[in-house]
Amino acid sequence: MTSPPVGRRPRPPQQITRNFNELLQELRVMQTGVQILTGFLLTVPFTERFTELTETQQRIYLGILVAAVLTTLVIVAPVCYHRLLFRRGEREWIVAAAQRCALAGLxxxxxxxxxxxxxxxxxxxxxxxxxxxxxxxxxxxxxxxxVVPWRGRAR
Structure with missing residues (x-):
C-alpha cells in the first residue's frame, strides 16, 4: 500500500471503502447525464438539418462531441482503476484518483x-x-x- 502524503495520517480501510462507494454513486449520477447527452450528440450529424449548419457551427458541434466523450472517459476511469488495482492494496490511491476524475467530470x-x-x-x-x-x-x-459549496463550507 502506498504511504499517505507527508503530514497526513493514514485513513482506516473502512473510511477508504466508504469514500470510494460515495464517489462511485456520484459518478453514476454524472455518467447517466453525460451518456444521454453524448448519445444525443452522436445522432445529430445524421439528421437532415445538420447540413444547414455553418462551418463554425459544425466545428462547435465537433468540439462539444469530443468534450462529451472525454468527460465520459474521466467519469468511467475510476472503474478501470479499481478493476486493475483493487487487489494490489492501492485503494487509497484509487480513491484519490477517483476524486480528481469526479472533479474533472463535473x-x-x-x-x-x-x-x-x-x-x-x-x-x-x-x-x-x-x-x-x-x-x-x-x-x-x-x-x-x-460558490454555494464554498460559502457553505466557510460557515
Missing part, C-alpha cells in the same frame, strides 16, 4: 452543457444570444457547483 459536464446551449442558441437565435445564454449557463454552474 467541469466537463458543465462545459459540455454550456457549449450545447451555445450551439442551439446560435442555430435558433444567432451568435449574440448564443454567447449570452452560454455565459448565463456557465455562470449558473459556477454558482451552484462552486
Amino acid at each position: 467541469v466537463g459536464l458543465a462545459t459540455v452543457s454550456a457549449a450545447v446551449v451555445l450551439l442551439v442558441f446560435d442555430v435558433v437565435l444567432g451568435r449574440v444570444a448564443a454567447l449570452t445564454a452560454a455565459a448565463a449557463v456557465a455562470l449558473a454552474f459556477t454558482l451552484m457547483w462552486a
